[in-house]
Amino acid sequence: xxYLLRRSFRPDGGTGGVWALLLGSITALIQFFLGDLVSPGxxxxxxxxxxxxxxxxxxxxxxxxxxxxxxxxxxxxNETDFGNFALLWMIPAAGLKALSWSxxxxxxxxxxxxxxxxxxxxxxxxxxxxxxxxFTWYSVLISFPCIVVLPFxxxxxxxxxxxxxxxxxxxxxxxxxxxxxxxLVFNVIRK
Numbered sequence: 211x212x213y214l215l216r217r218s219f220r221p222d223g224g225t226g227g228v229w230a231l232l233l234g235s236i237t238a239l240i241q242f243f244l245g246d247l248v249s250p251g252x253x254x255x256x257x258x259x260x261x262x263x264x265x266x267x268x269x270x271x272x273x274x275x276x277x278x279x280x281x282x283x284x285x286x287x288n289e290t291d292f293g294n295f296a297l298l299w300m301i302p303a304a305g306l307k308a309l310s311w312s313x314x315x316x317x318x319x320x321x322x323x324x325x326x327x328x329x330x331x332x333x334x335x336x337x338x339x340x341x342x343x344x345f346t347w348y349s350v351l352i353s354f355p356c357i358v359v360l361p362f363x364x365x366x367x368x369x370x371x372x373x374x375x376x377x378x379x380x381x382x383x384x385x386x387x388x389x390x391x392x393x394l395v396f397n398v399i400r401k
Contacts, residue, residue, distance in 0.1 A: 212328050227295075227298055229280075229295075230273065230277075230294075230295045230299045231298055231301065231302065233273070233276070233299065234298065234300060234301060234303060237272065237299070237303065238303040238305075238306045238307075239302075239306075241269075241306075242310070246264045247263050247264055248260040248264055250264075253369075257369055257372060257373070258369040261365045261372070262362070262365035265323055265365075266323060266326045266330070266367075266368045267330065267362070267364055267365045268361075269300065269303055269327065270296055270327050270331050271330075271361055273296045273331075274292055274295075274296050274331070274334055274338075277292050277295040277296070291335070292334070292338055293331055293332045293335040296330075296332075296334075296335070297328070297331045297332070300327050300331060304324060304327070307319075307323070311323075318371050318372055322367070322371055322383075323368065325387075326367060326383070326386060328390065329364060329386040329387045329389075329390045330360060330386070332389070332393055333360055333386065333388070333389030333390045333393070334357055334361075335393075336390075336392065336393045337353035337354075337356045337357050337389065338353070338357065340353050341353045360389065363386050364382070364386045366378075366382045367379050367382035367383040367386055371383075
């Protein structure tokens with residue numbers, strides 16, 4: 211649904227939609243048959259790593275990195291939209307994960323993970339686009355650390371809610387959604 215909202219603000223939508231759905235479907239099937247890459251332990255580092263690799267961050271980082279490589283080979287243009295590509299990529303994975311997670315009735319997986327996917331898929335491209343449009347020392351100095359920190363922040367939100375540290379979870383969830391909120395405000399103003 212958030213993909214359609216983004217698309218209403220930017221009707222050209224960028225390129226790579228078919229590739230995003232195709233590659234996202236292949237990746238979702240591979241993940242489904244391979245299972246989890248990290249075995250979650252209790253509440254410590256292994257649970258955080260499980261959240262980063264299997265649940266929240268890596269599933270969104272893969273399409274962003276792949277689209278970045280495709281854009282470098284093809285050449286950047288105004289049609290390069292990392293957010294739409296990542297959101298489309300996540301549709302098949304979200305469907306398969308929803309089917310497998312629905313048996314657990316865990317709101318962290320069923321509600322929090324898609325919220326964090328959306329925040330990462332729309333928040334990281336804000337900083338990538340800013341670096342592409344204004345390639346100066348201060349844009350790189352601000353954007354690059356934010357691109358690196360956001361996935362860890364999102365995985366931290368998953369871990370905090372799982373560990374029942376709700377105050378920390380809400381703080382990390384809000385921090386993960388700040389770039390997404392800023393992008394929405396700028397898109398509404400631009401529209």
